[in-house]
Amino acid sequence: MAKVPVQFTLNGEEKAEFVDSGATLLKVVRDKLGDTSPKSGCNQGTCGACSVLVDGELRLSCLTLAETCEGAHIVTTGGLAKDGVLHPLQRAFMDEFAAQCGFCTPGMIMAAKALLDRTPDPSRDEVVEALSGNICRCTGYEPIIRAVLTAARANSQNAA
Amino acid sequence: MAIRRGRGVAAINYPTGMNLGGDPSQALVHSTPTGNFMVTLSSVDLGQGLKQVMAQICAETIGVKTEQVIIDTADTDTGPHCMGTFASRGTHRIGNAVIQAAQEARQVMLEVAAEALEVNASDLDTDGEGNIHVKGAPQKSISIFDTALMAHFKLGRSISGRGMFLVPRSYPEVETGAMKPSTCYAHACTVADVDVDDETGEVTVVSVKNVFEIGRALNPKMVEQQLVGGSWMVISHALYETTEPYYPARDHGGSDFNEYLMPGPGDLAETEIVVLERPAADGPYGAKGPGEMCANPQIPALANAIFDAVGVRIDMMPITPERILRALKEQRSA
Numbered sequence: 330m331a332k333v334p335v336q337f338t339l340n341g342e343e344k345a346e347f348v349d350s351g352a353t354l355l356k357v358v359r360d361k362l363g364d365t366s367p368k369s370g371c372n373q374g375t376c377g378a379c380s381v382l383v384d385g386e387l388r389l390s391c392l393t394l395a396e397t398c399e400g401a402h403i404v405t406t407g408g409l410a411k412d413g414v415l416h417p418l419q420r421a422f423m424d425e426f427a428a429q430c431g432f433c434t435p436g437m438i439m440a441a442k443a444l445l446d447r448t449p450d451p452s453r454d455e456v457v458e459a460l461s462g463n464i465c466r467c468t469g470y471e472p473i474i475r476a477v478l479t480a481a482r483a484n485s486q487n488a489a
Numbered sequence: 490m491a492i493r494r495g496r497g498v499a500a501i502n503y504p505t506g507m508n509l510g511g512d513p514s515q516a517l518v519h520s521t522p523t524g525n526f527m528v529t530l531s532s533v534d535l536g537q538g539l540k541q542v543m544a545q546i547c548a549e550t551i552g553v554k555t556e557q558v559i560i561d562t563a564d565t566d567t568g569p570h571c572m573g574t575f576a577s578r579g580t581h582r583i584g585n586a587v588i589q590a591a592q593e594a595r596q597v598m599l600e601v602a603a604e605a606l607e608v609n610a611s612d613l614d615t616d617g618e619g620n621i622h623v624k625g626a627p628q629k630s631i632s633i634f635d636t637a638l639m640a641h642f643k644l645g646r647s648i649s650g651r652g653m654f655l656v657p658r659s660y661p662e663v664e665t666g667a668m669k670p671s672t673c674y675a676h677a678c679t680v681a682d683v684d685v686d687d688e689t690g691e692v693t694v695v696s697v698k699n700v701f702e703i704g705r706a707l708n709p710k711m712v713e714q715q716l717v718g719g720s721w722m723v724i725s726h727a728l729y730e731t732t733e734p735y736y737p738a739r740d741h742g743g744s745d746f747n748e749y750l751m752p753g754p755g756d757l758a759e760t761e762i763v764v765l766e767r768p769a770a771d772g773p774y775g776a777k778g779p780g781e782m783c784a785n786p787q788i789p790a791l792a793n794a795i796f797d798a799v800g801v802r803i804d805m806m807p808i809t810p811e812r813i814l815r816a817l818k819e820q821r822s823a
Contacts, residue, residue: 375747426714430536460754467536469721470754472714 337401339364340408348395355379355390358405366407366435370464377463380436381405387443389462406435409442417487418442421480422473429467436463441477450481490688494695495798499789500678503782504671505769506578511655514578515569516586518547518594519649524619524637525557526594531568532583534560537780538711539579545707546584546773550591551598552615553633577778580707581673584773586652593650598633601640601648605631673769675777676702679790685798687817690810692795694724694758697787702765704777709764712779716762719783725752727788728807 332347339362348357355372358364358381370378372391379391382404409416415423418438428434437460444451444459451459456477457470465473506512517529528547534540544558551558562568571583596610602621603610606629614624615633622630640646661668682695699720706712729750733742743749768775788806796802801816 371746373745373747426710429538429714429718457754457757464751464753466722467718468714469718469760470757471717471721471760474754 333396335396335399337398337403339403340405341402346395350396352395353391354381354383354388354393354395354398354403357395358390358403364405364407366405367439368432368435370432370436375464376433376436377440378433378436380439380463382439382443385443385446387440404439404442406438409438416442417483418445418477418480421476421483425472425476425479427468427472427476433463433465433467437465437473441480444477445481445484450485451477453478490686492684492686493798495683495685495794495796497681497683497790497793497795497797498678499786499793501676501782501786503577503675503677503778503785505576505581505673505675505772505778506671507576508659508668508670509572511658512572512578512582513653513655514571514582514586515654516543516583516590516652517569517649518551518587518590518652519647520594520598520637520640522637522641524553524633524635525559526551526553526591528558528560528587528590529568530560530562530571530583530587531565532562532571532579533565533574534562535574537574537579537715538708539574539583541711542580542707543583543587546587547591549774550588551595552617552621553619554617557619557633577675577780577782579778579780580776581769581772581778582654584707584776585654585771588652588773589654590650590652593652594648595650597640597646597648597650598636601644601646602631602636604644605636605639672771673704673777675704675779675782677782677786679786681787681790681794683791683794683798685795685813687799690813690817692728692791692808692810692813694728694791696759696761697724697790698761698763699786700763700765701779701783702767703779703782704769704772705766705775706764706779707774707776712764713762715779716764716783717760719781720760720762720787721752721757723784723787724758724791726784726806727791728809731807731809 333350335348336345346361355367367381367390368378370376374389374392381390383401418441440460440463456474520526540560543560544555547558548555599610599613602613608623612624613621615621619633620630640648656672659669678700680698684693769777801820803812
């Protein structure tokens with residue numbers, strides 16, 4: 330099958346790849362670009378573990394064709410820490426014990442980031458709504474909800 | 490037709506580990522040349538935090554900081570034998586093995602320090618900060634770093650230890666069936682409140698209040714995390730999860746996990762967790778196994794609450810609206 334050229338930025342770095350036509354963004358980011366932070370869970374768009382931001386929008390990378398991302402800016406959990414300093418969401422997930430096995434965590438963090446980017450001070454209901462496309466088997470969600478609210482508070486204190 | 494509130498209670502005893510071939514686990518501990526400690530296991534951390542708790546147990550026993558302990562669970566082919574991390578046995582069984590191994594390593598470490606300080610090893614103690622000193626004379630001390638260097642490069646000794654947990658298998662008495670299937674038990678009780686719609690059969694869990702007695706909580710935050718997550722998961726088991734949602738025949742059932750009903754973050758019941766600590770005599774620093782037990786008492790408590798609400802006993806899981814409606818219909822026709 331003919332390969333398709335595609336260029337986009339991944340966590341701020343320019344990337345250019347020849348990909349199989351029909352290859353998902355998830356497969357390209359994980360297998361070709363080596364960023365394994367988006368997880369391959371259900372591969373059917375129901376678990377949310379593969380969530381990434383494409384031009385700031387939350388997307389399921391397992392249902393997104395790589396070739397549709399030409400020129401896009403893609404952000405994954407793998408790109409959130411800067412110079413070894415964790416992103417406030419990562420810090421809050423750690424402090425609130427919001428991960429056990431950790432498989433859902435990158436997707437949860439991207440869903441939370443998409444929320445906080447547009448709603449910096451969300452209500453609990455808004456957090457629940459934002460996370461409702463992501464499945465977690467271990468935590469019972471409560472620590473994750475708390476972590477997102479904690480990160481929102483930390484952000485607003487830094488901004489103040 | 491109405492929404493009816495019900496309350497149910499259930500209590501459980503839960504055995505830690507199992508009664509099979511002595512339920513053994515083994516551990517090896519050795520120091521690196523710079524005085525860090527490796528714990529070699531073939532016990533697997535499934536995400537429950539086994540590595541963290543084993544590092545704490547080893548650090549507490551040897552007398553170093555938790556950060557100075559490295560847990561290697563890399564390979565079940567090459568590591569010391571472990572039955573596995575299941576049956577709520579990890580903290581208790583493997584923890585006991587780690588304590589035994591760490592005690593032996595600590596003894597060697599103190600013997601090396603005794604050579605350096607020219608005292609008797611039994612007069613030495615650790616400060617938990619990485620130093621060994623003479624009891625009652627803290628100024629007469631040597632760092633564990635220097636102790637390890639001396640063992641490795643001057644004395645040619647290995648600061649290491651072997652640990653083992655094994656209990657004799659208990660066979661039932663032929664006449665009475667009496668046996669001792671486990672060496673220690675955790676306990677729990679749940680009070681659940683539900684609303685049941687007797688027209689649709691739908692159950693809304695209003696609250697689950699749980700109390701768990703788990704020996705000593707070696708890492709209280711991780712214990713809480715386990716108990717909160719388990720309490721949610723078991724509501725899911727009690728009410729939702731099946732490969733054949735609501736249909737009597739298999740060919741109507743789901744074909745993959747997309748059609749497998751699991752509650753999301755919007756379906757949380759008010760959850761309360763109370764931890765009671767009654768240290769177990771044979772537990773590592775008093776710990777029992779909180780693992781599987783965190784997802785047990787809620788199921789009978791919910792079944793009892795549904796009975797309290799609408800007067801039907803459902804003895805098949807999950808307790809789906811269909812099963813409740815069928816039972817209500819039978820009740821009315823009786």
